[in-house]
Amino acid sequence: MASNLDDEIEELQAKVSSLKKQLRIQTSALITAPSTRQLLTQTAQTATLTLPRKDGAVSDATPQQKQALLSQSALQQAHNQQCLYRACATLTTFRARDPDPHAVDGGAILGLRIEVVSRAKFLRPYYVLLNRPYPGGSRHLRVHRHTVPPCIPLAGLAGRYLPPPPKAGQGVGGGDEDGGGGGGQGKRQDLARFARALRREVVRYHHRLGVVADLRKAAALGREKDVEAEAEADEDEDDEEEASRLERQQNRLVDITPADAEAKQLTIEWADGRTGRLVMGDDGEIVKLVVLGENGRDREAGRDLLGGAVRVEDVVKRLVALA
């Protein structure tokens, strides 16, 4: 009885939170609707705007209420526009403040936001936060904080496209601002190229991860139960089919995993103990595949897997077609 009541309460609470969410979504849609804005701006002169009160009755909106609604509407509109840019351009900038009270340049921060779509979903964006730490009013930017994973060569890209300004006195006294005594010093900075190159690396990385996931799916990994069930179902077959089934079983792939941080190298394992290493380029083109069997290198297995494919996606298609 008690548990029944608990269940009911839980159900109702879930309903409440779902309704509240609905309400928020509807509000955000309504408040920027052209008709709403028209009402809000026009009523100032002519008609009256009625708002529901807490007790259910309606009353005319006070000027303060209207003003609040208008500013809310403007905020929402700005947010909508930002979301539109974020979704379509996938590379946006924003301003932020450094919470450190001793931050350089008054704590002014320029943020880069990189959107990544993976499996039909927007992931949490990657952020790069830049500041201007160099003395003498230099407008040169420097990467201050970022959330880019270490498998993206952010430092190298910053070294290429955001080199520090030339030091006063050129190296006398050994500048130690960034420890980087690199070649790019004193060159012009190019924020746009930096952002584009960085986004390219991030997107490539996620595409490589995606293609590994596709490969695993195509090779039916993580679904061993199905294979076993199939094996059991096939038991009453004649010898010829039995032999071919056995061969299929041995040629089955049992594991495909990224072998390095950048997901450019894959380890492939076969059911009969053969292992392979597939190296792909930045954009998913196949650079090399080596398969090692019991007696050293197994070139035939490599050819079998690739079948003339030049890109990893082609291997995915092949595996899907074979299954």
Add this chain to the structure above:
Amino acid sequence: MPRVSVPTTARLPSSLRVPASNSAALKILSRLSRSSLLSVALDWLDDNNLPLTQPYLREDEYEDDDDADADDFYPPARSPHDLRELYISLQARKGSRREVLDRITEGDWRHGLTLYQLAMADLQYLHDHPTSQKWSAYRIQPLQPPQDPDNPSPPKPDPSSLTIPRFHPSTFLRTLQTQILPDIKAHYNFDAHRSLPLLILRIFVLDSPYNTAAAAGGGGGGNLTNFDSARTVYIAFPHASPHLFISKPTTTTTASSASSGGGEAKSLRNLLVEGIPKALSRPLRRERFALQGTGLVTRNLAEMVERRGAGRTNAAGGGWGWYADEKGVRARETPLDLVLPSPPLSVDEEGQLVECGIIDGERMPGWMTGEEGVTIGAVRNGRIRGHKGSGL
């Protein structure tokens, strides 16, 4: 079997047995609690480990008189399976740690413990006491390829390199032993950390150029000097991160004097810091690396992984955590969600001290909230500069 010791540069095999009475072996085992000892013993008896951890068993299978064992306090078991049952029954029973320790060293492994077993026991201790080691984080930094092969200048770090170091355990180990540390006799053991995304390499350094059982403390206990200088170093490789963590070398024996401790441990560590990047480098592919200290020293491995791991939090610590947050309220910050976000909270979240009014969160300098991710550095004008240019 001829008892001849031959100098060799190979690494010590995992199957090398150390007498169970060896003080280093005893120390490693006696650090463990009763339950850990039992679980380690059961791990040894696992079928996968048995080739390297064979217990002392009865040899005469068919001769069924117990007279031979009559005066044996720990009669040898007939099979690993029997032993497994026995240790499982010990697990269910209450008793002292000493009981299990004696059973292992005087009974079931009286013929000695392999280096592999000692490594497993040591790693168990590391898991039981996660703060027992002091770790320093190092960044693996790409170096500029040498310009002029005839006139080699000291390699400089390459700030515009796009190379991400790749780590292959067995290749790394082979190069480390054959090229870098040929005069160090050591046993190496890789193990994945149980809860953190780390690969842990345990290096058990035995300073003898003769890697036979006799050198490993045999010969009736007369040759124990070898083990007095034995040291254990851990190197942790975080998954998918161009960093590595090196622990402070610790001696295994109780006999080590304080005077020999400091300098030797330091030189061993320096040797590793110099040797590891060479073992990671691939000169044929023009990929050379150096290790750069990051000024982060801590006993907390989880914190290490947070600050120098594979995630988003490396360069967004302290007050910047919001940007890296993948689990919190705003984790799903997708542009498809048109609902207006609630106004962001104050960025400083130093928790209770701020709430109680002991610290003014607004005036707290960033380096105190862990933003820079360094534990060593100099503060000037309210800004921290990591030791020797480390930090972000």
